[in-house]
Amino acid sequence: MSDKQTVTLIGPSSRFLSGISYYTTYLANALSEKYSVQAVLFRKMLPKRLFPGAARVGKILSTIPYNTSVNMQEYLDWYNPITWYQAYRTASKSKVCVFEWWTSSVAHMYLVIGLLLRLKGVPIILEFHEVVDTFEEAILPLRLYSKVMGRLIRRLANRYVTHSKSDQILVAERYQIPIERISVIPLGLFDQYPVIEPAAAKKRLGITASNVILFFGLLRPYKGAKNLMHAFEQLPQYLKNTTVLLIAGEAWEDHETITTAETSQDQDKILLFSKYISDEDVPYFFSAANLLALPYTRASQSGVAHIGISYGMPIVASKVGGLAESLGQYEGTYFVSPENQAELSHTLETVLTEDHEKYPIPEFMRWDHIATTWKMLIDQV
Numbered sequence: 001m002s003d004k005q006t007v008t009l010i011g012p013s014s015r016f017l018s019g020i021s022y023y024t025t026y027l028a029n030a031l032s033e034k035y036s037v038q039a040v041l042f043r044k045m046l047p048k049r050l051f052p053g054a055a056r057v058g059k060i061l062s063t064i065p066y067n068t069s070v071n072m073q074e075y076l077d078w079y080n081p082i083t084w085y086q087a088y089r090t091a092s093k094s095k096v097c098v099f100e101w102w103t104s105s106v107a108h109m110y111l112v113i114g115l116l117l118r119l120k121g122v123p124i125i126l127e128f129h130e131v132v133d134t135f136e137e138a139i140l141p142l143r144l145y146s147k148v149m150g151r152l153i154r155r156l157a158n159r160y161v162t163h164s165k166s167d168q169i170l171v172a173e174r175y176q177i178p179i180e181r182i183s184v185i186p187l188g189l190f191d192q193y194p195v196i197e198p199a200a201a202k203k204r205l206g207i208t209a210s211n212v213i214l215f216f217g218l219l220r221p222y223k224g225a226k227n228l229m230h231a232f233e234q235l236p237q238y239l240k241n242t243t244v245l246l247i248a249g250e251a252w253e254d255h256e257t258i259t260t261a262e263t264s265q266d267q268d269k270i271l272l273f274s275k276y277i278s279d280e281d282v283p284y285f286f287s288a289a290n291l292l293a294l295p296y297t298r299a300s301q302s303g304v305a306h307i308g309i310s311y312g313m314p315i316v317a318s319k320v321g322g323l324a325e326s327l328g329q330y331e332g333t334y335f336v337s338p339e340n341q342a343e344l345s346h347t348l349e350t351v352l353t354e355d356h357e358k359y360p361i362p363e364f365m366r367w368d369h370i371a372t373t374w375k376m377l378i379d380q381v
Contacts, residue, residue, distance in 0.1 A: 004036040007378060008091035010113065011100030013041035013074045014064075019303025020102055020129050022064060022190055027098075029067045030188070030371035035378070038094070039066060040087045041074040046105045064192050076109060084109050088116040096381050097122055099157070102129040104136055107149035114156035123381040126157035131170050131300060134222060151175075159381055163187045163301045164322025183377050186326060187301045188367045191310035193283040201288035207271065211243035211352050214289035217304045219251040219258075219274070224295035224318065226260050227341055231295070233266050234345035239352060240269055248273040248285050286311050291351050297338045299323040309365065312358030314351050316344070332359035 009031075011024035028039045066072040073090060077083045087109075091097040097117055099110050114124055136142040154160075154175055160182040162168045172179040202208070213232065215225055225247055232245045245266075251258055251274055261272045277285065286292075292308035294317040301322045308315050309330055317327050318338040327333040334351055336343045363369055 004034070005095040006038060006093060007031055007035040008038040008040060008094040008097045009100065010040045010076070010087060010091070010097065010110070011042070012045065013043065015043065015045075015074075019190070020100055022192075022303065023129070023187065024100055025064045025066055026188055026190070026367055027370070027374070028070045028072070030367040031374060032067050032069045033368075034371060034375050035095075036071075037069070038071040038073065038090055040076060040090055041072065042076045042078075042106065042109075043074050043083075044077040044079070046078050078105070078109065081112065084112045085116070088113050088120075091117060092120050092122060094122055096125055096378050098125045098127055098161075099153070100127050100129060101153075103133055104142070104146035104149055107146070107153060110153050111149060111156075114153060118156055123158040124156055125159045125161060125377070125381065126154060127161040128167060128171060129163070129300070131162070131167050131174065134298075159183065159377065161185050161377070162322075164325045166321050166325060167300050183373075185370060185373050185377070186364055187303070187306055188370045189310045189361065189365050190303055190307045193279075193286065193307065193310070195311065196283050196287035198287055201284045204284045205246070205271070205288055207244060207246070207288055209242055209244040209269075211239070212289045213243065213245045213348060213352075214285060214292050215245070215247045215249075215295075216277070216285055216292065216307075217249045217302075219247075219249050219255075221256070222297045222299075224297055224339070225257040227339055227344065228293055228295045229257075229260050229264055229266075229270060231341045231344035231348060232270070233264060234341065235349055239349060240266060243269065243352065245270045246273075246285065246289065247271070248277050250274070250276050282307070286313070289313065290356075291316055291348070293344075293348070294318065294323065295336070295338070295344055296320055296323060301326060306365065309359075309361060312361070314356050314359070316347050316351060326365075329362045329364065330359065332356070 009028050012021045014021050028037050031037050075083050076087055136146045162171055162184055165184055168182045168184050171182055215228055258274055261270045264270055291314040296318045299321045314332045316334045319335040320338050334347050336347050
């Protein structure tokens, strides 16, 4: 029997594939070198019809396995209190339980589990992947629900984690939490994807152009795909003759991006994959690209950025929020001001006309480093 202390993580499973699903897997695997890790995952997180990616909800989509040493249990259902109690029983003998937080749709489950754990004396770490969900903020009933439930859950936590100092300050100020109770632990690499020979990747995607600018991930207004297309239109004609803008991702909220792509003066140079990109196809997009563009207007972090870093590729990104901190330590970053199309266009031109080697991965993004930082926090709780 293992003499390691037990740590329980509660978060999304691969049935709700997102950067946070990947993160939960990576964190569980990294911590399993130092602890006996239990991963309790959401099986049915909310009614399927309410999920923007409803067509793929419930399917196992991730190619990242949990280590065999991780006790992975996937049974939490939004409508079933018995599963919430089961999660409490699983976590009740843990040294600490970590709640992955990004949406108030899981708040009622966390509240019940958290109350029971506090009565049992199990410390709770609340890890913020989103400080504020703009979608929930825009709808009054959701905003009020999120405000009330979020306050209750934050009161249950012993410690808090953000992925950047800017989010640390935002959490402290917005929720009146002493800043010394909030630890900053960076997001790790998403390095599960292989590198494919660029010519083969381009052939797979039907690309003949020499240069490829990649915008990847869910299409949401704050991610700035519309600004990117307008910046692309401002590139010199000689460069546009050999360049395509590759936009790949589902449109959950930002249908204006699709309209802009279809009506652009350079629509023949904009290649739009408006759909969910499977794990098997992701490497083709990153291997085909010369650079990754992240023209966000706000950001806590970006899993897409960390995929780009794992490929060692140049990244043109807005200097906003936590993105400015994490990418500021990556040698391949070219920062631009948010929503400045002229500056973005000039920077794209600069990057496309320079030669680039594969950039090194910052040590602080490696999972062994992150696990060590987490151990320091867990040992303090």
